[in-house]
Amino acid sequence: MPKALAGYRICDFTGQLAGAGATRHLAAFGAEVIRIEDPVNQGRWDILRGQPPYKDERRGINLGGSFNNHNVGKRGITLNLRTERGKELLTDLVRVSDVVSENFSAGVMDRLGFGYDQLRAIKQDVVYVSSSGFGKQGPYGTYKTWGPIVQAVSGLTWTSKLRDLEPAGWGYSYMDHTGGYYMCIAILAALHHRNMTGEGQWVDMSCTDAGATLTGPAVLDYTVNGRPTRRDGLPDSNHNRWPPMAPHAVYPAEGEDNWIAIACRDEPDWHALAAEVGEPWTGDQRFATLDGRIEHEAALDEALCGWTTSRDKFATAERLRAAGVPASAVQRPGERIDHDENTSAWGLWPTVRQTDMGDVRVDGVPAHLSETEWELEHGAPNLGEHNEEVYGGLLGLDADEIASLREEGVI
Incomplete structure (x- = not known):
């Protein structure tokens, strides 16, 4: 079956779910996503690398469950951009790529010498997508964020609570999911524009604004009706007022925490x-x-x-x-994933083979395309797993050159 995004190459600096979650979807539909990691810190700019949950008792930089899930289907190389040779190699890689994606804090790519102006000089029609907490421009552009902060600033934490209790938030960085989805959409939109016009562009994205889009009904109610979200025992996340329904709630069942x-x-x-x-x-x-x-x-x-x-x-x-x-x-994860007949029929959690971890289940894509179906062919890359393939097969270096780069700390 043909792949919808076959032929596209992504030069990927993303980390955590907010960034890596975007490019994993592109990989599922056939794009070649090359993840670039720093050999000096073993790729730990992404704090999930090597971190729990684990499949078994083994521990190590290539055995982190969340990292594997967020980077399934990608290739991985190491590259030290503190070195001039490392910068030369990145320049060569950008020349043969369609997209450069990252979710660093503002200014990181510029300090490395690969801001949008520099990238465009290397490849005139490159699509550069940067995602951060507040975007790279504007008065908050230099601020750094994590998911719970984004939830709070976007207004979502304020709207999530039970009656007459303080705002609870969501307990997990769901904004990483939303940011990843928007980043994926932005990449596809920019590629479509390039295909139609031959023009590349810089897409600057803000995860906080992505979160703010989910507060639409609360914002509309206040701006149109003058009704604040917190009033008269509201919001009450367990009941429904628009339209009114009763009974409407989650109720205890037989057994503990059912x-x-x-x-x-x-x-x-x-x-x-x-x-x-x-x-x-x-x-x-x-x-x-x-x-x-x-x-x-x-x-x-x-x-x-x-x-x-x-x-x-x-x-x-x-x-x-x-x-x-x-x-x-209300299903527990095991009930939803292992024992739900619809889940099995849908194929939402496929099993892939990761080089060190072995067979492991990962998130699939909640959509099926009749002509260009997604496929997750392998797990996340080990650190530098595809150095030979990329530097040799794609950039044309021979084995001796690659060995020298490794000895010199370039890769």
């Missing part, structure tokens, strides 16, 4: 749920109308909790869905 999500969209859903529950409280006049259920939502939730607590989450969800009530068991 839960089931139930949402009644309308009166038919409520009547169906009440019929399945079959307990006297479902006939309480306080719950006869949507307005009443919302007014007495705490009592409604308490009563429904009493019913769900002694029941298996999967069996109960299946029973409610059969009655037409939206419901789902």
Whole structure:
């Protein structure tokens, strides 16, 4: 099957999920992504290299589970840009690449001598994509960020909480995912423009602004209606107000830390749920109308909790869905990945072989293309694993030259 991005070459400096997560998608669709790492610090600009989770008891720079997941399908070389020969080799690599991608802090590539003006002088139609917390331009351009900071500054932490409690945030750097997605989109858009016009460009991207795009409803409500997000017990992430629904929450199920999500969209859903529950409280006049259920939502939730607590989450969800009530068991990772029939049918977590780790499961792509399907052919590269292939096969150096570069600390 042909690959949608076959023939494109990415000169990739990205790290962590916010950057590496972008180029992994390009690799899945056939682009040749060459990851460039510093041999002096063993590629540890990406703090995930060699870090947990691990597949087994082994530890080492090539055995980090998250790094493998974020860099699956890529090739990897080492290159010391503190040396003049290293800069010469990067220049040669840029000449035969379509894209240079990075998510360093502002000014790093310029200090290395490879800012956009320098890259364009090397290859006139190069696409240069830089991603950082606030973008490279503007008053915050020099600030450094991590995912939780981006969440807070973008406004997302403020909107994530339970009723009458302080903002909770999300506990994980989900902005790394969003930043990676936007970076991938930007690369594809810039390549399309180049294909149409012959013109390269610099794409400057801000992960904080990517996060801010997810606050649209809250921003709109305030600018149009003058309603702040935090008011009268809001936001309440466990209940639904637009449109109003009740009951609508996650309820305890049988066993320790087991839960089931139930949402009644309308009166038919409520009547169906009440019929399945079959307990006297479902006939309480306080719950006869949507307005009443919302007014007495705490009592409604308490009563429904009493019913769900002694029941298996999967069996109960299946029973409610059969009655037409939206419901789902809250699945643990093992349940979702290992025991969910739809997951198996979809192929969302394929197994790849990483040189040192062996067979390991990684994230797939949540889309299937009928004519140009994605494929993850191998795990993340070991440190410098493809030096011979890239410097020899692509740039034309012989074995003695490559050996000398290694001895001199260039690669």
